[in-house]
Amino acid sequence: MQMLRKLSAGLLLLAVASFASTPAAEAAGQTLEIVKKRGHLKCGVSQGLPGFSTPDNRGNWTGIDVDFCKAVAAAIFNDADKVKFTPLSAKERFTAIQSGEVDIIARNTTWSMHRDTALGVDFPVVNYYDGQGFMVRADLGVRSARDLDGATLCTNQGTTTELNAADYFRSNGMQYEIVAFEKADESVAAYNSGRCDAYTTDHSALYAQKLKLSDPKAHIVLPEVISKEPLGPLVRQGDAAWNDLVRWTHYATVAAEEFGVTSKNISEMKSSSNPSIRRLMGQDGSFGDNLGLSKQWAVHIIRAVGNYGEIFERNVGVKTPLGIKRGVNALWTKGGLQYAPPIR
Amino acid sequence: MQVLVLAAVLGAMAWLVGNVQSNLERQNINSGFGFLSERAGFGINQTLIAYTEDDSFGRVLAVGLLNTLLVSALGIFFATLLGFSLGVARLSRNWLISKIAMVYIEIFRNVPLLLQIMFWYFGVLRNLPSPRQAVSIGDAIFMSNRGFVVLWLEASAGAFWYGLAALGLVIGGIWLRRRAANAQITTGQATRVWRPLLGLAVALFGGAALMAGVPFALDVPHLKGFNFRGGLTVIPEFVALLLALSLYTAAFIAEIVRAGINSVSKGQREASAALGLPESVALRLVVIPQALRVIIPPLTSQYLNLTKNSSLAVAIAYPDIVSVLAGTTLSQVGQALEIIFITMMIYLSLSLLTSWAMNRYNQRMAFVGNNT
């Protein structure tokens, strides 16, 4: 199945690359037109990572990354449900976006220089600042990543995770054995059954995957953050307008939080006299038109998914099972890194 | 005419390759095979040749290919052994034996292979204890959920003389057998070769021992920190995959062997019985050699299947060629076209090579068969 899927994506890419006038080649500069004509957005997500992108028990996708694609759909169609989600494993994702199988990927994907410059993709923005960590059984007696010399690690193939783990152990002169699975669920199951001493991935995902263990309380997340993992959506390179649309979709939610605009007070806010809020709401200026959208683009986004703070708290925040604090993902005004350039 | 067609095909291919390249360039996707010499940067947990993160993606390819070859070759060996036994057992006149073989065949043939792999890996091997509570067999084998750690020998320089002795023994053995066979043809007397062979072995290895003394150091597994250090580690991913591939393919081979034996005419058996050959000897010297002519072609395709099926390794993180090349390397480098191309070429070559070897063998068998 997986092989078949990869093969077909590869063949699709080959077909796309082989013949001169191709959908993907034509798409340069026109992704928005194609999406509008099609009537829905095609969005690549993970195969199930609680808090980021996971189907609930009725089969509806939820999570911070899912909300990102819903926000883009709301901006375009004023209807957050006009999205088709495609679950992708870590190693399938880049081929899927290269070949035009999806329009956008929002799949806890790290923005790295190699990916940005060599894969024909672009990272418009960071919607979650993260870093890699380790989870171990509490009764193992390990309290720091420095104690992991000789440990066996479970993780996923084709991730920055396996590269960072190699760097970390080598630069600290420690030995390790890595068991890299294609699917996240299998690496979690293997860790759960004791195949590995530690499970390693992005900190946010550690909290998410912990929920899948048979006894979550018996495991602890070690304090070290061994890498920078700026997670964000990605698009095909070469369509600057589409890149802009995706980037400003995120900034609209961050700006809304900064100005106190929420999904609840959005109707009242329309009559605000604050010039920044008036521009965000489309009351003044032609910001939506310049993106190829309606004037109310940001209103549609915020009404559908809320501002960045609402999205964060609803999916991964302290009141959710993941229980993650805002930390570096707080607004810049609160000492965090989330910062939207001015809408003007 | 043929030249024209060939020229047209080559021309079309050149055009396609050129087009692919310029289109990839337009999409800003790296292309070419230069990545093979770049630093891989990730670890692999079963490597038959020396490998570290500092090695290149080209070396990753070699590591993955060797892992594929290892599990396929051993899988073929065990599947053949078990398959032939089951095929013969299936035809046994003993009701119980034949029924047991039948039940085995029906179960293992009809459950999807991926499920069987998952069963051995997640269902059986995960129940083993942690390294600290490992089950030990005579302090030489330790079984835990990290795999099987086996007492191993570390060869020292003197091992060379022993290698030489072993080589001499093989050559001597072949020569002795030839001589015995020739003698049987000319004199009709069957001579046994094991006595001179034993003498040769004692002489050769005695000589090596005099030259080099004890050439091996024991590499004893011992618990240190999280896991065992020392000894030879057989990872559970390998065990699960090998088990599943062998047991699954054996069921198919058993059916092929049964059909092959059934295809040999009854007269052959009756004639052997009339000559006073015991049944087991008749089976070995008369029936099976003729059955092989029928068995080998479908057996070849089972071998090919097993090799290709080994790519299901990726589900349980066994680092075969698909896992480390078409998996990890592909997503770290991002060049799907080149990497899928290399992977397909490797499987194609393996298949052609296996077919070629089996065809050679079949030709020999067919020749012998016609003479009897």
Ligand SMILES: N[C@@H](CCC(=O)N[C@@H](CS)C(=O)NCC(=O)O)C(=O)O
């Ligand atoms: N951020 C890292 C890791 C991303 C990743 O794929 N992590 C795995 C392990 S948590 C995952 O999310 N799997 C979820 C799934 O697809 O099921 C990267 O971009 O390479």
